[in-house]
Amino acid sequence: MKTVLVIGGGVTGLKASSELAEMGYNVALVEKEDYLGGQVAKHKYYKLAPDLRLAGEVIDPVIKAVESNSNIKVYKHSHVVAVSGNAPEFKAKIKNSKGESEESFGAIVVATGFDHFDPTVKQEYGYGRFKDVVTNAEVEEMLNPNGSTKGQLKRPSDGKTPKKIAIFQCVGSRDRQVGNPYCCRVGCVVSTKQAIEIKEKYPDSEVYVYYMDMRMFGRGWEELYGKAMEDYEIIFTRGRGAEVTLKNQQLSLRAEETIMDRPIQHSVDMIILAAGMAAGEGTIDAAKVLGIKQNDYGFLSPKDDFLSPNESSKPGIFIAGADKGPMDIENCIVEGAAVAAKVAGSLKN
Amino acid sequence: MAENTDKMVIDGVELTGIWKEFLPSRILYEDVTTEFLDEVKKLPGGSTIVRCYQCGTCSGGCTLPDFVDKFNPRRFIDLVRRGHYDILVNENKDLVWKCVSCQRCTHRCPKGVNTQEVVRAIAKFLEDKKVFGKLTNDEAFDEVFMEEVIEDGRIDEVKIVKDFYSKTGRLKDMMSADQISLGFKMLTSGRIKLFGGKIKDWKKVSKRLKEEIQ
Numbered sequence: 157m158k159t160v161l162v163i164g165g166g167v168t169g170l171k172a173s174s175e176l177a178e179m180g181y182n183v184a185l186v187e188k189e190d191y192l193g194g195q196v197a198k199h200k201y202y203k204l205a206p207d208l209r210l211a212g213e214v215i216d217p218v219i220k221a222v223e224s225n226s227n228i229k230v231y232k233h234s235h236v237v238a239v240s241g242n243a244p245e246f247k248a249k250i251k252n253s254k255g256e257s258e259e260s261f262g263a264i265v266v267a268t269g270f271d272h273f274d275p276t277v278k279q280e281y282g283y284g285r286f287k288d289v290v291t292n293a294e295v296e297e298m299l300n301p302n303g304s305t306k307g308q309l310k311r312p313s314d315g316k317t318p319k320k321i322a323i324f325q326c327v328g329s330r331d332r333q334v335g336n337p338y339c340c341r342v343g344c345v346v347s348t349k350q351a352i353e354i355k356e357k358y359p360d361s362e363v364y365v366y367y368m369d370m371r372m373f374g375r376g377w378e379e380l381y382g383k384a385m386e387d388y389e390i391i392f393t394r395g396r397g398a399e400v401t402l403k404n405q406q407l408s409l410r411a412e413e414t415i416m417d418r419p420i421q422h423s424v425d426m427i428i429l430a431a432g433m434a435a436g437e438g439t440i441d442a443a444k445v446l447g448i449k450q451n452d453y454g455f456l457s458p459k460d461d462f463l464s465p466n467e468s469s470k471p472g473i474f475i476a477g478a479d480k481g482p483m484d485i486e487n488c489i490v491e492g493a494a495v496a497a498k499v500a501g502s503l504k505n
Numbered sequence: 506m507a508e509n510t511d512k513m514v515i516d517g518v519e520l521t522g523i524w525k526e527f528l529p530s531r532i533l534y535e536d537v538t539t540e541f542l543d544e545v546k547k548l549p550g551g552s553t554i555v556r557c558y559q560c561g562t563c564s565g566g567c568t569l570p571d572f573v574d575k576f577n578p579r580r581f582i583d584l585v586r587r588g589h590y591d592i593l594v595n596e597n598k599d600l601v602w603k604c605v606s607c608q609r610c611t612h613r614c615p616k617g618v619n620t621q622e623v624v625r626a627i628a629k630f631l632e633d634k635k636v637f638g639k640l641t642n643d644e645a646f647d648e649v650f651m652e653e654v655i656e657d658g659r660i661d662e663v664k665i666v667k668d669f670y671s672k673t674g675r676l677k678d679m680m681s682a683d684q685i686s687l688g689f690k691m692l693t694s695g696r697i698k699l700f701g702g703k704i705k706d707w708k709k710v711s712k713r714l715k716e717e718i719q
C-alpha cells in the first residue's frame with residue numbers, strides 16, 4: 157500500500173488524512189505548527205457560524221480521528237523542504253528540529269490553508285495605531301473562555317468592556333488597493349455571528365455593522381442575518397467604512413450611510429475589522445517546493461475549476477480547502493473527503 | 506424625476522384640488538439611460554467611472570461635506586450612471602465643481618476608480634452642457650485667470666481686473682470713483698504696474714497648452 161503525504165493539519169488536511177487512513181492508506185501528515193486544527197485552533201475560534209455551535213464540537217472529533225488512527229503518522233513542527241520524482245513515485249524531504257528524513261509517497265495532498273489578512277496596510281483604519289481597533293480573529297480569541305481575556309470582550313487600551321462596537325466589513329477583501337479584489341466569503345457571516353455573541357453576553361451594548369452588501373449564501377446564513385436584526389437589534393449600515401480617527405480621545409469612524417446619502421461621523425468604543433482571507437505564506441511556500449500553479453492572488457489553481465477541482469497543475473499532487481481560496485469549514489470538510497476519494501482513485505491504477 | 510399625476514386616487518377616493526398639492530408623488534420615474542455615462546466615460550479622467558460599485562468609501566471620507574452640505578461623489582457617479590440628468594443638474598450642479606482635489610477618495614477607493622478625476626469629468630460634462638449659465642464671480646475670475654495664464658504666461662494685474670469686470674458685465678462699476686481712486690493709490694504705491702512685461706517665446710508654449718487643453 158502506498159503512503160500519502162498530506163501537507164497542512166487544518167480541518168481540511170485532517171479530514172483528508174482520516175478518510176484516507178480509513179480506506180487503508182498510510183498517511184504522513186506534516187504540520188508546520190506544534191498543534192493541529194489550523195486557523196480554528198490558532199485563533200481559538202469559540203462558536204461557529206451559523207449554528208453558534210462550539211468550535212470544539214466540530215474540530216475535536218476531526219483531530220481525534222487523526223490522532224487515534226495508527227495508519228497516520230503526524231509530523232508536527234515540520235516542513236516539507238524538497239520534493240522530487242513524479243506520480244506515483246515521489247520522494248519528499250521532511251525537516252524538523254530533530255533533523256531531516258526522506259520518504260517515498262504515492263501522492264501528495266496540499267491543504268495549507270490561508271492567512272488572516274493583515275489590516276496594517278489599510279492605514280486609514282488605524283489598525284496598529286489605535287489599540288481599540290482589532291481584527292475579527294482577535295475577537296474570536298477574546299470570546300473564548302480559554303482565550304487571553306477568558307471570554308470577555310475587552311478594550312485592549314484599558315481593559316474595559318466596550319459599550320458601542322462597530323464592525324467594518326470587507327477589510328482587505330473586494331479591494332483593488334491591496335490587490336485582493338475577491339470576496340472573503342466568510343466575513344459577513346462571521347461578523348453577524350460575533351455581533352450576536354456580543355449582544356448575548358452584553359445585552360446593553362450596541363453593535364453596528366458597516367457593510368456594502370451582506371453576502372449570506374451559506375446554509376442558515378440568511379436566517380442568522382434575520383435573527384441579528386430581529387432578535388438582537390444589531391444595526392446594519394450600508395456603507396463601507398472610510399476612516400477611523402480619534403476625536404476627544406475617543407475612536408470615531410467616518411462612513412457614508414448610502415441609503416440616506418449622507419456621510420456620518422460615529423463615535424464608538426471599539427472597532428472590529430472583518431479581515432478577510434489571504435493566501436498564506438505556508439501555501440506560497442508549498443507551491444514553490446512542489447512547483448504547482450497559483451492564481452493571481454497566490455491561492456492554488458486547480459487543473460480545471462469545474463472538472464478537476466482537487467487536482468493541481470501537476471499529476472499526483474492534489475489540493476483542497478482554503479489554500480484554493482476563501483472557504484468555510486463545512487466546505488473544507490467536504491473538500492477533505494473529496495480529495496481523499498480522488499487520491500484513492502489515482503493510486504488504484 | 507418625480508412627476509405629479511393628474512389624477513390621484515387613494516383607497517378609492519379621488520383627491521382633487523388643493524389636496525393634490527399637499528401630496529406630490531414620490532415615485533422616481535426610472536428611465537435608465539447610459540447616454541450620459543457614455544459621455545462622461547469619454548472625457549479626460551472619466552473612464553474609471555464604470556468601476557464604481559457604490560460602496561461609499563469616497564463620500565464617507567471626503568473632505569468637503571464638513572463644509573459643503575450634500576457634496577457626495579458617490580451620488581454624482583450614481584446619477585450619471587443611471588441617467589438621472591435632471592437631478593444631477595437641479596440638485597448637484599452647484600456642488601460638483603467644488604471638489605478640492607485632495608485625492609482622499611482616489612487613494613481609498615477599493616474598486617480602483619480615480620474618483621477625483623471622475624468628479625472633475627462630471628463637472629466638465631455639466632459645463633459642456635452649459636448648465637451653469639451665468640458665471641459666479643469666482644468662476645468668472647478663475648476663467649479670466651486661466652485664459653490670461655495660457656495666453657501670456659503671466660498675470661497682468663490691470664488687464665485681469667478689466668477682463669474680470671468685462672466678463673461679469675460690470676465695466677461700468679470699474680469706472681466708479683472709488684474704484685478709480687483705489688487703482689490710483691495702488692499704482693502710485695507700486696502695488697500694481699500699468700504694463701506687465703512679456704515672457705519670451707510664450708506664444709509657442711501657449712499654442713501647445715491650447716492644443717493640450719483641447
Ligand SMILES: Cc1cc2nc3c(=O)[nH]c(=O)nc-3n(C[C@H](O)[C@H](O)[C@H](O)COP(=O)(O)OP(=O)(O)OC[C@H]3O[C@@H](n4cnc5c(N)ncnc54)[C@H](O)[C@@H]3O)c2cc1C
Pocket residue numbers: 163164165166167168169186187188189192193194195196201203204205206234235236267268269270271272292293296342346349431432433436437438439441442476477478479483484485486488
Ligand atoms: C475570523 C474568522 C472566523 C471564521 N469563523 C468561521 C465559522 O464560524 N464557521 C466556518 O465555517 N468557517 C469560519 N471561518 C473559516 C475557517 O477558518 C476556514 O474554513 C478553515 O480554517 C480552513 O481550513 P483549512 O484546513 O483549509 O486551512 P487552515 O485552517 O488555514 O489550516 C491550514 C494548516 O496548514 C498548516 N500549513 C500551512 N502551510 C504549511 C506548510 N507549508 N507546511 C506545513 N503545514 C502548513 C497551517 O499551519 C495550518 O495548520 C472563519 C474564518 C475567519 C477568518
Ligand code: SF4
Pocket residue numbers: 325326327329330338339340341342343344345369370371430432
Ligand atoms: S464575505 Fe462579506 S465581509 Fe467578506 S469580502 Fe465578502 S462581502 Fe466582504
Ligand code: SF4
Pocket residue numbers: 556557558559560561562563564578579582610613614615616617618620
Ligand atoms: S469609493 Fe470608489 S467604488 Fe466606492 S462609491 Fe466611491 S468611487 Fe464608487
Ligand code: SF4
Pocket residue numbers: 563566567568569578603604605606607608609610611620621624
Ligand atoms: S478629491 Fe474631491 S471628491 Fe475626492 S475626497 Fe477630495 S474633495 Fe472629496
